[in-house]
Amino acid sequence: MADKTDRLTESTAQSSEASPQIWNLRLYVAGQTPKSLAAIANLKAICETHLQGEYTIEVVDLLENPQLASGDQILAIPTLVRKLPPPLRKIIGDLSNTERVLVGLDMKTSGEKE
Amino acid sequence: MSELVKLLPKSPTGIEGLDEILYGGIPKGRPTLVCGNAGCGKTLLAMEFLVRGATQFDEPGVFMSFEETEHDLIQNIESLGFDLTDLIARKKIVMDYVSVDLEEILETGEFDLEGLFIRLDHAINSVGAKRVVLDTVETLFSGLPNPLILRTELRRLFHWLKDKEVTAIITGEREMEKLTRHGLEEYISDCVILLDHRVTEQISTRRLRVVKYRGSTHGTNEYPFLILEDGIWVMPITTSYLEHTVSVERVSTGISQLDSMLGGKGYYHGSSIMVAGTSGTGKSCLAAHFAEAACMRGERVIYFSLEESPDQIIRNMRSIGIDLQVQVENGLLQLVSAHSSMYNLEMHLATIYKASEQFQPSIVVIDHISSYYLGDVRIEVKAMLLRLVNFFKTKGITAMLSNLVTDRNQFGHNESISTLVDTYLQLRNLEIDGESKRYLNILKSRGMAHSNRTREFNITDQGIVLLDV
Secondary structure (H helix, E strand, C coil): CHHHHHHHHHHHHHHHHHCCCCEEEEEEECCCCHHHHHHHHHHHHHHHHHCCCCEEEEEEECCCCHHHCCCCCCCCECEEEEEECCCCEEEECCCCCHHHHHHHCCHHHHHHHC | CHHHHHHCCEECCCCECHHHHCCCCEECCCEEEEEECCCCCHHHHHHHHHHHHHHHCCCCEEEEECCCCHHHHHHHHHCCCCCHHHHHHCCCEEEEECCCCHHHEEECCCCECHHHHHHHHHHHHHHCCCEEEEECCCHHHHHCCCHHHHHHHHHHHHHHHHHCCCEEEEEEECECCECCCCCHHHCCCCEEEEEEEEEECCEEEEEEEEEEECCCCCCCCCEEEEEECCEEEECCCCCCCCCCCCCCCEECCCCHHHHHHCCCCCEECCCEEEEEECCCCCHHHHHHHHHHHHHHCCCCEEEEECCCCHHHHHHHHHCCCCCHHHHHHCCCEEEEECCCCCCCHHHHHHHHHHHHHHHCCCEEEEECHHHHCCCCCCHHHHHHHHHHHHHHHHHCCEEEEEEECCCCCCCCCHHHHHCCCCEEEEEEEEEECCEEEEEEEEEEECCCCCCCCCEEEEEECCEEEECCC
């Protein structure tokens, strides 16, 4: 699972510089818990539906990199941070409520525009 | 009971006076709740616990702040003389500011606070922390959704802290009748300390009470505490009046004729003397003689003046041939001015205690104690004076307290405080045949034969001179 997401990040990293519309999302998890796995799966599904080809997902496992938690002020797990486009947005939970994810990421409107 | 006390390991806070009340400190390896209203000093208490831990007990610490930024905290604490920047640089203390902002956070499904645990764990491991402060963890309730999850997670957090065997202080804000806004006291029940900050008659008083201490004895009163330039200072518990050792040594009054009235030798060393008289009867002169004589013998003296500035005292005493300036320069005399209305009683007491502990005087003069009560001897003033007199006795300090009385009740209310002292001198101005005359008599002097004659005296440019009988 971790491998896959890493590759995902890499493959789209180049295009993120070329195109400003690319969504840069970072998902914080702690180990391979059911909540973490659910969040990763839910996020991918949502992105594939609404942002196809225009997103990068970076999964940060805080168990491996605990020092990264303070940078984005992470408390709750899972937390999804929208790094790009600005402004920075944060939502928490396993992303099972798609409606709220779309609202929280402000994805619905901008997704429809494009 | 004493068996239990021994069984319960404690961690000293290092805060002056607090560990005495807690009979050694807060529970080691367990969380303690420190709560109170805004501005009561809980953040400072928690921070001092960490700083003292790092500097005095070789126990590194983590300060996790949910309210103030690291920058603000460091500034506030360093104003109290704690070099937090240095402690952070030396990896004795690590700080983590946890920002919670409701605007940004939307709940989209199940979550937990594992991120907080990981941050705390990372911070603990980075310095090998033995002490942890969470200030104020309840802020999470205003920043994160789903109070049910938060409660579960906080309960898990306190258990987790116990498993980590860190000694923790969790602060909480008091709300109405509840100790903390969200009932943290349900989860942290080993030790609960309540702080209080009250302002009455424009004078602020801080008090501390140990509400609960499972498995340990603790002081149950409300103890006044102060925030001084070097941290929190909790008033020592009144020491037993009978504990101090009594000296048979004598100490000169600085006036040979007065010495002879007191069995030829003067006051007892370590005793307390009250000099009472109306305004202008020579109380300060008598005190200055006493102080100067001690300095001449090479002893240290602190002279607390509640009415006059050091310069004023020096000038006035020079006019009667007593050079206090020289003694100040010699480093034997400390003149301390503190106007009585500037602080509350506790603050005065603290100033006197602190100065006495630092300077180690053999004699202390307080001129004059009546500034504390302005005519009416309230019960708390008497209690304070009792504590003061006891403190001097336990330290073996000879204390002279001057007392301004009014013409109308020269004897009246002073009776109530005269019982506190060993020797009571009375000074009077009487007008006889159009001439003002000064008189002195010894109302009492415990444990010695003393003259009971009223003596006339003059204040000359050579000081106080008793007229021959």
